[in-house]
Amino acid sequence: MNNESYQKYYVPDQSPWPIVGAVALFFIAMGAGLFVMDMDKEQSGWGGYMLLLGIAILFFMLYGWFKNVVDESMSGLYSAQMDRSFKQGMSWFIVSEIMFFAALFGALFYARMIAIPWLGGASNNEMTGAILWPDFSAVWPLLTTPGGTETQAMGWGLPAINTTILVISSITLHFAHTGLEQNKRKQLTTMLLVTLILGVIFLGLQGYEYVHAYRDLGLRLDSGIYGNTFFILTGFHGIHVALGAIILFFVFLRVLKGHFTPEKHFAFQAGAWYWHFVDVVWLIVFFVVYVL
Amino acid sequence: MSTVTTADHHDEHHDHKPTGIKRWLFTTNHKDIGSMYLIFALVMFFIGGAMAMVIRLELFQPGLQFVDPQFFNQMTTVHGLIMVFGAVMPAFTGLANWMIPMMIGAPDMALPRMNNWSFWILPFAFLILLITLFMPGGGPDFGWTFYAPLSTTYSNDTTALFVFSVHIMGISSIMGAINVIVTIVNMRAPGMTWMKMPLFVWTWLITAFLLIMVMPVLAGVVTMVLTDKYFATSFFDAAGGGDPVLFQHIFWFFGHPEVYIMILPAFGIVSAIVPTFARKKLFGYASMVYATASIAILSFLVWAHHMFTTGMPVFATLFFMYTTMLIAVPTGVKVFNWVATMWRGAMTFEVPMMFALAFIVLFTIGGLSGVMLAITPADFQYHDTYFVVAHFHYVLVSGAVFSIVAAAYYWLPKWTGHMYDEKLGQLHFWCSLISVNLLFFPMHFVGLAGMPRRIPDYALQFADFNAFISVGGFLFGLSQLIFVWVIIKCARGGEKATAQVWEGAEGLEWEVPSPAPYHTFGTPPQIK
Numbered sequence: 001m002n003n004e005s006y007q008k009y010y011v012p013d014q015s016p017w018p019i020v021g022a023v024a025l026f027f028i029a030m031g032a033g034l035f036v037m038d039m040d041k042e043q044s045g046w047g048g049y050m051l052l053l054g055i056a057i058l059f060f061m062l063y064g065w066f067k068n069v070v071d072e073s074m075s076g077l078y079s080a081q082m083d084r085s086f087k088q089g090m091s092w093f094i095v096s097e098i099m100f101f102a103a104l105f106g107a108l109f110y111a112r113m114i115a116i117p118w119l120g121g122a123s124n125n126e127m128t129g130a131i132l133w134p135d136f137s138a139v140w141p142l143l144t145t146p147g148g149t150e151t152q153a154m155g156w157g158l159p160a161i162n163t164t165i166l167v168i169s170s171i172t173l174h175f176a177h178t179g180l181e182q183n184k185r186k187q188l189t190t191m192l193l194v195t196l197i198l199g200v201i202f203l204g205l206q207g208y209e210y211v212h213a214y215r216d217l218g219l220r221l222d223s224g225i226y227g228n229t230f231f232i233l234t235g236f237h238g239i240h241v242a243l244g245a246i247i248l249f250f251v252f253l254r255v256l257k258g259h260f261t262p263e264k265h266f267a268f269q270a271g272a273w274y275w276h277f278v279d280v281v282w283l284i285v286f287f288v289v290y291v292l
Numbered sequence: 293m294s295t296v297t298t299a300d301h302h303d304e305h306h307d308h309k310p311t312g313i314k315r316w317l318f319t320t321n322h323k324d325i326g327s328m329y330l331i332f333a334l335v336m337f338f339i340g341g342a343m344a345m346v347i348r349l350e351l352f353q354p355g356l357q358f359v360d361p362q363f364f365n366q367m368t369t370v371h372g373l374i375m376v377f378g379a380v381m382p383a384f385t386g387l388a389n390w391m392i393p394m395m396i397g398a399p400d401m402a403l404p405r406m407n408n409w410s411f412w413i414l415p416f417a418f419l420i421l422l423i424t425l426f427m428p429g430g431g432p433d434f435g436w437t438f439y440a441p442l443s444t445t446y447s448n449d450t451t452a453l454f455v456f457s458v459h460i461m462g463i464s465s466i467m468g469a470i471n472v473i474v475t476i477v478n479m480r481a482p483g484m485t486w487m488k489m490p491l492f493v494w495t496w497l498i499t500a501f502l503l504i505m506v507m508p509v510l511a512g513v514v515t516m517v518l519t520d521k522y523f524a525t526s527f528f529d530a531a532g533g534g535d536p537v538l539f540q541h542i543f544w545f546f547g548h549p550e551v552y553i554m555i556l557p558a559f560g561i562v563s564a565i566v567p568t569f570a571r572k573k574l575f576g577y578a579s580m581v582y583a584t585a586s587i588a589i590l591s592f593l594v595w596a597h598h599m600f601t602t603g604m605p606v607f608a609t610l611f612f613m614y615t616t617m618l619i620a621v622p623t624g625v626k627v628f629n630w631v632a633t634m635w636r637g638a639m640t641f642e643v644p645m646m647f648a649l650a651f652i653v654l655f656t657i658g659g660l661s662g663v664m665l666a667i668t669p670a671d672f673q674y675h676d677t678y679f680v681v682a683h684f685h686y687v688l689v690s691g692a693v694f695s696i697v698a699a700a701y702y703w704l705p706k707w708t709g710h711m712y713d714e715k716l717g718q719l720h721f722w723c724s725l726i727s728v729n730l731l732f733f734p735m736h737f738v739g740l741a742g743m744p745r746r747i748p749d750y751a752l753q754f755a756d757f758n759a760f761i762s763v764g765g766f767l768f769g770l771s772q773l774i775f776v777w778v779i780i781k782c783a784r785g786g787e788k789a790t791a792q793v794w795e796g797a798e799g800l801e802w803e804v805p806s807p808a809p810y811h812t813f814g815t816p817p818q819i820k
Contacts, residue, residue, distance in 0.1 A: 008814075009398075009399050009400075009479070011320065011399055011400045011404055011811075012320050012404055012405055013320065014310055014314065014315075014318035014319060014320060015318055015320060015405045015408070016317070016318050017405065017409075018318075018405050018406070018407075018408035018409035018412055019317045019318065019408070019409075019412050021409050021412075021413075022409060022412035022413045022415075022416055023416070025413055025416065025460045025463065026416035026417075026419070026420070026460075028456075028460075029416075029417070029420055029453075029456035029457055029459060029460045030420055030423075030453070030456070032452070032456050033420070033450075033452040033453035033454075033455070033456040033457075034452075034453070036452040036518065036522045037449050037450065037452045037453070037522075039522060065405070081478060081479075084478050085402040085403060085474050085478050085479075086403075088402075088473070088474045088477060088478055089402070089403055089406075089470050089471075089474050092469075092470045092473055092474070092504055093466075093470060095504055095505070096466050096470075096504045096505075096507065096508045097508065098508075099504070099505050099506070099507075099508040099509055100508035100509070100511055100512055102508075102509070103508065103509040103511075103512030103513060103542055103545075104512055106541075106542060106545070107512075107516065107527055107538060107542065110535070110538045110541060111527070111533060111534060111535065111538065114535070115530075115533065115534060115535035115537075115538060116533055118535070119530060119533065119535075123605060124605075132530075142533045145526070145531060145532045145533045146530060146531050146532070146533060147526075147531030147532055149532065221519070221523055221524070221525060222523065222524035222525060222526075222532075224526055224532040224533045225526055225527065225532055225533035225534045226533070227525075228519070228525040228526060228527055228532070228534070232515075232516070232519065232525070
């Protein structure tokens with residue numbers, strides 16, 4: 001940041017998108033809350049419509065906001081310093097995502113290593129086990145809860161295939177990136193497309209696995225702590241893969257339009273970072289949820 | 293509108309302000325957004341304060357007089373949520389928005405549009421929270437800590453709205469924190485090296501880091517509360533293999549760093565004010581930076597000291613007891629440095645300095661009762677009594693809130709271009725100082741004698757103290773009206789402020805005119 005390299009930092013003029021985004025989040029939060037509250041009622045309220053409206057406004061906002069940013073970027077308003085702001089912002093966003101998953105992994109760790117042994121009478125809880133849950137055996141996966149709900153464990157055959165798919169997709173994305181940096185546009189487009197297809201296949205297989213869990217194994221969101229942690233971890237991971245795929249899809253459209261240069265391609269990089277991040281989360285999910 | 297404009301366009305209209313409501317809705321200006329955060333925080337301070345008045349009214353006498361227990365519980369809960377997430381945190385974010393770009397010589401925050409989004413989410417989030425109070429079944433009534441199973445099995449129907457409102461508050465905080473970090477890391481003027489940054493910038497950098505680390509954990513735990521209540525999961529239910537104590541672990545992993553989020557910027561403010569009015573450089577600048585960082589790191593290792601009575605292995609309680617006591621060391625370094633800064637200084641006692649001095653004394657009292665609470669066996673006695681209430685109100689009201697008020701008096705001339713009314717300010721200070729102690733000091737005694745918190749009724753022997761506390765509470769509430777009066781008066785006019793405002797003030801923000809121009813440091817200043 002010495003003075004010679006100083007370029008003017010672009011401070012955008014007024015923008016309507018933030019307030020539109022705030023209204024969108026209001027409808028999403030209010031709608032989702034009302035929707036969940038009315039789920040088990042005879043007559044469902046208008047929470048669901050509110051939620052859909054919020055999502056629609058959010059997409060409208062994202063489209064408008066990103067259009068502005070892309071236009072600004074294409075007309076060369078962004079200095080190197082601006083680019084750093086975006087990159088650092090994206091990195092810290094990923095840090096916050098890591099902490100979100102850390103909370104979920106922490107819940108799994110606690111349930112498995114502390115809560116369940118204690119329910120079975122470990123540590124100084126012998127009487128808890130003996131008096132409250134005499135028939136309970138503390139094992140993992142917890143197929144029979146202290147309350148008596150039963151389920152079956154998920155195998156790790158299909159997830160192993162899924163792991164391979166995601167790892168390969170990370171590698172193809174890396175090749176797309178090198179393609180971009182060396183200005184080999186064809187390599188960039190094909191590799192990015194392959195990544196996207198692999199991501200969609202992953203999501204499809206996850207969906208198939210969920211059907212299998214519900215229909216064949218009786219493994220449900222409400223089948224005790226094993227089902228809880230299974231679905232919350234794989235579910236939130238799946239949502240993140242879907243989000244990553246959406247980001248990469250729009251990056252792909254921009255690639256087709258000829259955007260990005262070997263030097264400046266923040267949007268591509270952000271999408272790629274995000275994709276690698278969900279890949280790493282998956283590796284942890286694979287080991288702690290399925291294998292161990 | 294954010295159509296494409298060239299950089300030159302900005303230069304031509306350097307101090308052009310958009311007008312009307314659009315200025316506030318569509319703004320990308322850190323000063324506008326800072327002002328909105330501060331005004332919002334003040335409004336929420338009075339809404340949350342009104343709830344505290346309801347609580348003190350009910351507790352004025354033993355027995356149930358004014359509100360039913362269910363509503364009393366909603367008042368304690370929403371009072372806590374509003375004061376933490378709606379008053380103290382947005383006030384600090386507002387100060388960060390206003391001051392950090394000026395202090396480091398940046399043209400604005402790094403991501404100005406996202407900055408506006410962060411702000412505008414908040415009014416909507418609190419609208420949702422407040423709406424629940426008027427819905428069938430009422431609002432959240434499980435305490436701001438929403439312990440399971442109070443928030444899952446036994447909570448009322450509107451819990452889902454509480455959960456989603458917390459979610460969007462969290463989104464706002466995380467985006468705000470990202471903006472602060474990126475601004476500080478990437479936008480400092482040439483020559484503004486790390487160890488030249490004002491302490492307010494340092495403390496906010498570390499606060500923003502804490503926010504990014506723990507707000508997602510809060511999001512995780514409210515999500516689990518949501519699924520436990522509405523989707524039949526059993527994270528916090530032993531019958532399904534979960535554990536209610538798991539809730540407390542995750543919540544306090546967020547909650548303890550959260551309380552430092554509410555005090556670290558206060559340290560930065562006091563470290564700015566004391567040197568100005570002592571007319572000396574801050575004593576031990578580097579040690580202040582390291583102490584702040586140490587407190588932040590330790591804050592991740594102390595969470596279970598909120599849970600000594602919930603049943604943990606002895607080894608764990610000992611670990612958390614010692615790490616908690618360790619926090620007293622860097623905090624002591626800070627208090628020592630402030631005192632040493634004043635030592636043989638040429639002191640004057642304008643309102644910001646008075647509040648800063650009150651902060652140092654009263655925050656230290658709150659800190660010392662914190663050390664008492666950290667002692668596991670003693671905590672068995674203090675846990676969930678009014679002693680705890682006294683402790684955290686000393687650090688949050690006479691700590692965090694006093695520092696925010698001090699900051700407002702200190703920087704008001706820079707914001708408005710006018711000096712505030714010193715006489716009224718002093719009146720505000722003395723009324724606040726006396727009433728805050730009438731209000732919170734006797735809580736130590738009733739707490740030690742065993743009065744439980746969050747209960748609308750109490751045993752007869754606590755009656756005199758409680759009447760006394762309530763009177764203190766009403767006086768404190770009334771005193772804050774003087775503050776509003778001072779702010780309005782100062783915004784409307786008054787003696788012209790100079791650029792430097794305070795004789796001993798140093799730093800970039802005192803080199804721009806008062807009021808600060810709409811855009812400052814379009815070209816970065818040179819720092820020697």
